[in-house]
Amino acid sequence: MEPAANTAAKPIRCIVKLGGAAITCKNELETINEENLKVVSSQLRQAMISGSCHGMDWSKRPGSLEIPSVIDDFNDQEVTDSKKFIIVHGAGSFGHFQASKSGVHKGDLSRPLVKAGFVATRISVTSLNLEIVRALAREGIPSIGMSPFACGWSTCERNIAVADVSTVAKAIDTGFIPVLHGDAVLDSSQDCTILSGDVIIRHLAAQLKPDYVVFLTDVLGVYDRPPTEPDAVLLREIAVREDGSWFVLKPELKDMNKQVEITVAAHDTTGGMVTKISEAAMIAKHAIDVYIVKGATDYSLRALQGELKENIPDDWLGTVIRLVK
Amino acid sequence: MEPAANTAAKPIRCIVKLGGAAITCKNELETINEENLKVVSSQLRQAMISGSCHGMDWSKRPGSLEIPSVIDDFNDQEVTDSKKFIIVHGAGSFGHFQASKSGVHKGDLSRPLVKAGFVATRISVTSLNLEIVRALAREGIPSIGMSPFACGWSTCERNIAVADVSTVAKAIDTGFIPVLHGDAVLDSSQDCTILSGDVIIRHLAAQLKPDYVVFLTDVLGVYDRPPTEPDAVLLREIAVREDGSWFVLKPELKDMNKQVEITVAAHDTTGGMVTKISEAAMIAKHAIDVYIVKGATDYSLRALQGELKENIPDDWLGTVIRLVK
Known part of the structure; x- marks a missing residue:
């Protein structure tokens, strides 16, 4: 089985927006709605993967010294078929505070407050991204966190200017599920801004033509x-x-x-x-x-x-x- | 003050490798050597930044409901001069377990164990990356996490094949400190492999010609x-x-x-x-x-x-x- 070759032909089935309101507690600073995230992750697995699957987050659990023993009962011969999805999430109670306090969306990195806010915003949204990737991986979804900033995406006058989707497409064609997020990015006219999850979805949809797009909200x-x-x-x-x-x-x-x-x-x-x-x-x-x-x-x-x-x-x-x- | 324009002319001063052994506890699974990381972060600040600086991790502290009040006493007029550094870290007790148990370096993503290990490895190394970015930001270093996988870097026969440094260079020229790490990446000949921090440094050094490279070890x-x-x-x-x-x-x-x-x-x-x-x-x-x-x-x-x-x-x-x- 050569998944890269097999799946390359298949079109992208779905782009999903995990709305900030659906997966975080809106009014509680940097707090994930764990229950919702778990249900959403399980639903995504059901929609994506036919056949059984294994947990893919082999991190140490908080308070435990040991790695989960998930790999002991790994059936390495199994063939699972997974549909091509892309996941994009919003910030909810992550990142908004840092971005709005510093005015990242207004730009001007010569101001120490904006520069610090840019860093703080990215820390907050990437920590949410990591937790979402983890929740999906625990369900057996081969999720891969991809930050728009690191992908080299940038804007001009707050509109997308550079946003090459080839890295995302390659990750999908290799059988992974990219997980992107609203991010602080560089802007050629005003130094920096916020690139929202909704704008990312619009761009990905126009470029990659999925069958359908689902916005999960509250x-x-x-x-x-x-x-x-x-x-x-x-x-x-x-x-x-x-x-x-x-x-x-x-x-x-x-x-x-x-x-x-x-x-x-x-x-x-x-x-x-x-x-x-x-x-x-x-x-x-x-x-x-x-x-x-x-x-x-x-x-x-x-x-x-x-x-x-x-x-x-x-x-x-x-x-x-x-x-x- | 226009830092983007000002700093673009300056060459890169230093690429630093934070060796896994220096910043994690080698024999304790997924455990950061907090004390060393704090001292190293402080030394990096001293080497990089002249003038005072503000904490840039405005995340909620564990057990606290509030965001640190760092921004209340922000002097937004201050001019700090920071030297151009790039930081690359190893995995230490993060990622190694996941990668070696599954054989990510040997490739073949058609094997469920390798695919799961790839996801698990990335979760582990990106969580270390986030903690290092946080530690640096707390010191006032404008650190930006950048995963080689998300940057679109890939290998062929386990050697770097695609590794465009322009996103890294742009981040530096805008006044940020990129923080990269050893990562699981796609490989065109064997599906996937591990791209080590040392190979990343060699590539960055050859491309960006820093004044010097420092390897921090134990x-x-x-x-x-x-x-x-x-x-x-x-x-x-x-x-x-x-x-x-x-x-x-x-x-x-x-x-x-x-x-x-x-x-x-x-x-x-x-x-x-x-x-x-x-x-x-x-x-x-x-x-x-x-x-x-x-x-x-x-x-x-x-x-x-x-x-x-x-x-x-x-x-x-x-x-x-x-x-x-």
């Missing part, structure tokens, strides 16, 4: 107003035209003004909803389905497994954003 | 036989010819046969000494001084500060390997 999907408001309605399906414009297909909005209202909301008072949909639409216009769904639920498992590619079951809750056929 | 320097043996003699100065061949200059070896014996020792029964010298000679032949010295000592501080460039003081203990003039 609410059921995208609503017509902040989901905390009592009458918020979950938008089930959004249709995207080839030019990137979009409209809500399901539910049918009785009030036609409302449709317009959502579309034009200038200041995005809808809890970032318009931004979120517009970004997803940029991916969907390449004929790549986008699913926004609550992580660690039955809905997220079904989305990751690609169950929604053909039709959207009535008992599935989440937001599907796809090109009008 | 013994005083290179001896004529394993340093545990009672009559072992510290080799103070080794002269390298332009073709990479070398001879011991100090101490003068009374027994001329001994000189020959060291040079030809086929099986390197001298505790890896011949290999060590030969590798250092590959760097020294580019007219780059190499100092092998015990970490966290007064000798290592003086080596890092470049005190040996002109002449080697009699009260300095270590091994200098340099081109014959």
Whole structure:
């Protein structure tokens, strides 16, 4: 079996965004939502790998002097087939404090505070990356942490300028699952900035054309107003035209003004909803389905497994954003 | 002040190898030698930075809910001048277990054990990298972790094939201190292998031509036989010819046969000494001084500060390997 040659032909199945809100405790500084991360990791394994698998984090456990004995019962003849996924995670309660306190996104590395904040931000987001890689590896997912900064990615005027995906593609073709993250990067016009996980996903999707993209978040999907408001309605399906414009297909909005209202909301008072949909639409216009769904639920498992590619079951809750056929 | 422009002209001063033996506890699995790492980090700061500096690891401390308040007393107007260093560390008690148990260096990713070992090795070495970056950042060194795998470095027949140093160079020119490490990487002839910290240093030195290279280790320097043996003699100065061949200059070896014996020792029964010298000679032949010295000592501080460039003081203990003039 030559996995590199075998799998090179297969297209990338899915790019998954682990939203910061889904895997960290938003209001607790640098705290992982361990329970959610464990469920999400297990769902990713189910969606990715057929056949049994072995734990791949052979680190010493805290408080223990010994390495787990996982390798003693290793069946080295086993053939497992794993689908090609890329994982990108946000920062959640990691990195945000350091970045915003120092203003990394505004640039200017001649300011000691910005330079220190850049270093502090990278330490925080890479420590989250390591923990996520570990959680995935414990499930048997051959995850490989890859920091955009180290990959040599950089921006100009805060937009991606250099972001060669060949190292990521090579890692996938060799059978690994790259795990990228929102990162502090160099910017040719303002020294430095923050490259968000969402922008990374948009870039990877445009370059590598996965079958579908799944955003795991902490609410059921995208609503017509902040989901905390009592009458918020979950938008089930959004249709995207080839030019990137979009409209809500399901539910049918009785009030036609409302449709317009959502579309034009200038200041995005809808809890970032318009931004979120517009970004997803940029991916969907390449004929790549986008699913926004609550992580660690039955809905997220079904989305990751690609169950929604053909039709959207009535008992599935989440937001599907796809090109009008 | 525009540090990116200012510092771009300056050559790289020093590449430092933090030997695994110097910063980890060799015989305790995945255990950092915290005391040594702290002293080494402090010495690196003294050698690199003139002027005061601020802690750059703003992570939550274990057991604490709060972020350190380092940023409250930040003097954002301060100008500090920092010399260009690159740090490369070995694995010590991190990664070796995982790599050797699975045979990552022998390649063949179609074997589940090798693939899992590759993932486990990377988790172990990147977790050490993160802790070293943290220790340096706490001292105020603007350290940036950069994994060779993520940098896109790869080998062919276990020799470096692709290892673009431009991302490393850009990080230095922007005023950061890159921290690389021995890593598991892809190999075009055998799927994968281990790229050692020593090979990385040789490559970086040849490409970036630093003034000098310092190897921090756990013994005083290179001896004529394993340093545990009672009559072992510290080799103070080794002269390298332009073709990479070398001879011991100090101490003068009374027994001329001994000189020959060291040079030809086929099986390197001298505790890896011949290999060590030969590798250092590959760097020294580019007219780059190499100092092998015990970490966290007064000798290592003086080596890092470049005190040996002109002449080697009699009260300095270590091994200098340099081109014959």
